[in-house]
Amino acid sequence: MGIQIVPALILFVSMFFMPYTPRWLVDNGREDEALKVLARLRSNGDITDTGVVAELEDIKHAVQVDRETAVRSYTELIKFPIRRRVVLGVLIQILQQLTGINTTLYFAPTIFKQSGLTGDNASLLAQGLNGVINCLATVPAILWIDKWGRRKTLMFGSLACGISYFIQAVATGATQNKTYDDNGDLNLNMPTGVSYLVIVFIYIFVASFAMSWGPIGWIYPSEIFPTRIRSKANSVTTASNWLFNFVIGLVSPILIKRITWGLDLIFALIMFASVAIVFLFFPETKNRTLEEMEFIFGGSPWAHKDKKRIAEHDTTTNHYVDDKDA
Numbered sequence: 001m002g003i004q005i006v007p008a009l010i011l012f013v014s015m016f017f018m019p020y021t022p023r024w025l026v027d028n029g030r031e032d033e034a035l036k037v038l039a040r041l042r043s044n045g046d047i048t049d050t051g052v053v054a055e056l057e058d059i060k061h062a063v064q065v066d067r068e069t070a071v072r073s074y075t076e077l078i079k080f081p082i083r084r085r086v087v088l089g090v091l092i093q094i095l096q097q098l099t100g101i102n103t104t105l106y107f108a109p110t111i112f113k114q115s116g117l118t119g120d121n122a123s124l125l126a127q128g129l130n131g132v133i134n135c136l137a138t139v140p141a142i143l144w145i146d147k148w149g150r151r152k153t154l155m156f157g158s159l160a161c162g163i164s165y166f167i168q169a170v171a172t173g174a175t176q177n178k179t180y181d182d183n184g185d186l187n188l189n190m191p192t193g194v195s196y197l198v199i200v201f202i203y204i205f206v207a208s209f210a211m212s213w214g215p216i217g218w219i220y221p222s223e224i225f226p227t228r229i230r231s232k233a234n235s236v237t238t239a240s241n242w243l244f245n246f247v248i249g250l251v252s253p254i255l256i257k258r259i260t261w262g263l264d265l266i267f268a269l270i271m272f273a274s275v276a277i278v279f280l281f282f283p284e285t286k287n288r289t290l291e292e293m294e295f296i297f298g299g300s301p302w303a304h305k306d307k308k309r310i311a312e313h314d315t316t317t318n319h320y321v322d323d324k325d326a
Helices: 002-017 022-027 031-042 049-070 072-077 082-098 099-106 108-115 118-137 138-148 149-174 194-210 211-225 225-256 261-281 288-297 307-317
Strands: none
Touching: 002 022, 002 082, 002 108, 022 031, 022 049, 031 149, 049 288, 072 082, 072 225, 082 099, 082 211, 082 225, 082 261, 099 108, 099 118, 099 194, 099 225, 108 118, 108 194, 118 194, 118 307, 138 149, 138 211, 149 194, 149 261, 194 211, 211 225, 211 288, 225 261, 288 307
């Protein structure tokens, strides 16, 4: 258990070097510091850069508007134009849970034992490796998420997770031979090669999730709401995540025992459906300022049809997005 202190200490020490956001600095009357932070982010420290100065002015204006229009009631969340963003924020959090990641993480010992790993030590070792893969696979997303974009990363993650689940379902369903031990625990008695195949694809699923739905499920809601309503909106989206976490944790052990590979098939279908959901409804938000979100979410609710309008806006404002399909 003591090893868990290490990442906590790293995070604690790192926070002392974390700069304040430009918006927070402006909101607290520290505009000179906000300009320096923006310059480090946008222009290699050049505080005279016209783009940096213009962005600071946009932030100052937005902060002033937010102060004048601060939201005091949750009923504002169901009103146009915020409603669309709230629905998408809730939906992405729900879909993050419906990837089935917590089924895999919570019940990994049971899943690995059913897959053919005998002995508690082997099962726990496999679960530990599962956690290591989950952690390491997050690193690429941290480094390159703003290059890949949100939409493409989510769709890739959904496809990879869905294929992993589908292969697990087919392999398990075609070869399992259910028996129960003296304790009432279910064993699937699959051939050794199939057992290893299933375990490998469990790891592939975890890695695919960690590079996509894991981080973006939290990034997306945090960047689409204006500050005047962000705290209330994010409280709703986060509550939806934990609600479905509770539901998944409640029903998963029952389904693992009763339908075994059928649960993999259910998750596979959800993942394949989420590819279409992201493509149809979720606008790309990479390289966008908070001030631009009003425009990004101000068009058609069909995100795939709204690309032309956004591209024309980027052309007229000389906005650079390193992704033709954004």
